[in-house]
Every structure is written in structure tokens, then in C-alpha cells.
Amino acid sequence: MAKIIVVTSGKGGVGKTTSSAALGTGIALKGHKTVIIDFDVGLRNLDLIMGCERRVVYDFVNVINKEATLNQALIKDKRTDGLYILPASQTRDKDALTLEGVDAVLKELAEEFDYIICDSPAGIERGAQMALYFADVAVVVTNPEVSSVRDSDRILGILQSKSRRAERGDAPIEEHLLITRYHPERVSAGEMLSVEDVEEILAIPLIGVIPESESVLKASNQGTPVILETESEAGLAYTDAVDRLMGEERPMRFLDVQRKGFFKRLLGG
Amino acid sequence: MGIFDYFKSKSQPSSASVAKDRLQIIVAHERSKRQQPDYLPQMQQEIIDVIRKYVQVDSKDVQIQLENIEDCSVLELNVTLPDQ
Numbered sequence: 447m448a449k450i451i452v453v454t455s456g457k458g459g460v461g462k463t464t465s466s467a468a469l470g471t472g473i474a475l476k477g478h479k480t481v482i483i484d485f486d487v488g489l490r491n492l493d494l495i496m497g498c499e500r501r502v503v504y505d506f507v508n509v510i511n512k513e514a515t516l517n518q519a520l521i522k523d524k525r526t527d528g529l530y531i532l533p534a535s536q537t538r539d540k541d542a543l544t545l546e547g548v549d550a551v552l553k554e555l556a557e558e559f560d561y562i563i564c565d566s567p568a569g570i571e572r573g574a575q576m577a578l579y580f581a582d583v584a585v586v587v588t589n590p591e592v593s594s595v596r597d598s599d600r601i602l603g604i605l606q607s608k609s610r611r612a613e614r615g616d617a618p619i620e621e622h623l624l625i626t627r628y629h630p631e632r633v634s635a636g637e638m639l640s641v642e643d644v645e646e647i648l649a650i651p652l653i654g655v656i657p658e659s660e661s662v663l664k665a666s667n668q669g670t671p672v673i674l675e676t677e678s679e680a681g682l683a684y685t686d687a688v689d690r691l692m693g694e695e696r697p698m699r700f701l702d703v704q705r706k707g708f709f710k711r712l713l714g715g
Numbered sequence: 716m717g718i719f720d721y722f723k724s725k726s727q728p729s730s731a732s733v734a735k736d737r738l739q740i741i742v743a744h745e746r747s748k749r750q751q752p753d754y755l756p757q758m759q760q761e762i763i764d765v766i767r768k769y770v771q772v773d774s775k776d777v778q779i780q781l782e783n784i785e786d787c788s789v790l791e792l793n794v795t796l797p798d799q
Contacts, residue, residue: 592737592738595738595742596741596742596745599742599745603746607749633731636729636730637730637731639731639734639738640731643731647735647739
């Protein structure tokens with residue numbers, strides 16, 4: 447039985463697509479057959495982050511409307527074995543995704559894949575609700591910043607009331623907190639909410655903390671999932687998050703301020 | 716933090732702790748609303764109408780709250796009656 451993981455946040459720009467690409471790649475690297483689906487109809491971007499934008503022929507909505515088969519629409523990742531991408535449609539039709547259509551595609555994917563990652567659009571409208579409706583696991587991506595934390599709490603409420611598991615009265619969606627764009631320096635200066643603050647407010651288990659890192663932008667410039675940047679802290683932090691998602695124990699890294707030299711500290715550099 | 720920052724006033728709470736306090740309040744408020752059953756606003760209106768049949772009260776003088784304490788729900792009704 448395939449596991450359906452939704453990567454969601456409510457707020458836009460917090461790193462959902464970056465995280466979907468990284469987590470999906472990391473899970474595939476562990477030998478599980480994985481597909482990442484872009485649910486952001488009209489604002490397709492997962493293809494760019496994964497570096498396969500020129501190979502998109504058919505998309506998710508084509509498959510729902512039976513204009514293409516699933517095999518025609520799936521893009522095989524060139525870097526990672528067992529990883530596929532299902533791109534979003536660029537249509538402006540907001541009703542392109544239907545519950546029955548999404549259900550049918552997920553069922554077909556579940557026969558072949560071990561993990562299905564649903565990259566949710568921002569907001570709490572149709573696309574976001576479709577992305578989370580069938581989920582078994584939710585990764586809630588949050589920046590240590592007031593609007594992101596509040597929106598994450600709102601999404602948690604929707605996961606607990608509007609998902610299929612909630613409607614059927616099944617076991618609730620397993621929720622995980624992924625904090626991204628974390629600045630240990632600003633936290634220690636009292637300018638940014640700490641991991642503990644965010645955990646306390648949202649009260650869901652922490653799966654990882656991704657430090658703010660130049661390598662995230664560099665990786666997206668090149669169309670490479672940042673988890674493949676094994677020299678970068680962000681890449682390593684995503685690898686740890688994948689391990690934890692798979693049930694392994696990993697201590698948190700990159701949460702403390704790196705020590706500066708005496709002169710740098712004196713001058714406040 | 717450099718030597719110059721050291722002399723700046725330290726008496727104010729950090730902006731992060733202000734953020735945390737604000738978030739805790741708004742999130743708790745929004746969660747309590749989320750757990751309300753859908754019929755609550757309508758029931759609230761009808762209760763106000765019944766009270767108004769007998770006493771002229773403003774709708775802001777009637778407060779209705781549903782609290783869930785473990786597996787027990789308490790409906791709290793607070794009516795401030797006007798001075799005679």
C-alpha cells in the first residue's frame with residue numbers, strides 16, 4: 447500500500463516545493479519508488495525545481511481528463527532512480543481538479559509506487575484541499591515567523607476536519623512539523639522565534655529544521671533538489687528529515703550559532 | 716552582537732518573545748472557534764431573541780461560549796441585564 451504524504455503550509459513562499467523535491471528525492475534514494483505530484487494548477491513550479499521543465503508533455507489534468515495516460519504524463523527523474531514527477535497543468539480553470547479525478551489517479555499510482563508526495567499550493571482553497579484530502583501523512587512547512595505559524599495552525603485544523611481520514615473517522619493524518627529558513631544567529635539575538643517556540647505553539651512533532659542557506663537558491667537556479675547538495679547544511683538537514691520520516695532517530699543539527707572569532711564578535715560582524 | 720550593541724537599552728522584551736506571545740493568543744482564539752459546532756452562531760441568535768422577548772438587551776451583552784473539558788462540553792451563557 448502506497449503512503450500518501452502531503453507537503454503543505456497555508457502560507458506561500460515558505461518552501462513547500464523545495465521541501466517536496468528534497469523529501470521525494472531523499473525517499474527515492476532510500477530505494478522506495480516515489481512520485482511527486484504538483485497540485486499547484488496554473489502555477490506549475492515543481493518541474494523547474496526538479497530541472498525537468500523541458501520534458502513536460504502531458505500533465506496531471508490531462509490524466510484526470512483522460513487526454514493522456516499516466517505513463518505518458520509521468521516524468522522519470524534523470525538523477526535519482528525510482529523517482530517520478532507528475533507536473534501540474536498550466537490551465538487557468540480552477541475546477542480542473544475533481545475529487546473523483548484525483549482519487550482515480552492516486553489509486554492508479556498506488557499500485558506502482560511506495561510513496562506519493564503531494565506538493566500543495568499555498569492557500570486553503572480547492573487545490574490545497576485536494577492535495578491534503580487523501581493524505582496519510584502531512585509535512586507542515588513553517589517559517590519561524592508569525593504569519594507562517596498562524597497559517598500552519600489553520601492548515602492543521604483543516605487536516606483534522608476536512609481530510610478523508612477525518613470524514614471517515616479513520617485514524618487521523620500523521621502530522622509532522624518541518625521548520626525552514628531558520629537563522630540560529632537571529633534566534634540567539636532574540637529576533638526570531640526559536641524551534642521550541644514554534645513547537646510549543648503548533649504542538650506537533652518536529653521532523654526537521656532546515657537552516658537558511660545559500661545553497662537552496664543555488665540548487666533551485668540549477669534545477670537540482672537541494673538534498674543532493676551533500677556539502678550544504680540545508681541538504682544534510684533534509685537528509686536527516688527524510689531519515690526521521692522513515693522512523694529513524696537522528697539528532698537535530700545546525701540549530702546553534704557557529705562561533706565567531708574574537709574580533710568579529712567585538713566588531714559585531 | 717558587537718561592542719556597540721552592548722550599550723543599547725536591554726530593557727525591552729525581544730521581538731521574538733513578543734511574536735510568541737501574540738501567536739499564542741491568536742492561535743488559542745482561533746482554535747476555540749474552530750471547535751465550535753456549526754449550529755452555534757444560529758443557536759446564539761435564537762437565544763438572544765428569546766431573551767429579548769422579555770428583557771431589552773443588546774446582543775453584545777449576551778455571551779455564549781462552548782467549552783470542551785476532556786469529554787465534557789459546557790455551554791456557558793452570560794447575560795448582562797440592563798439597569799432598572
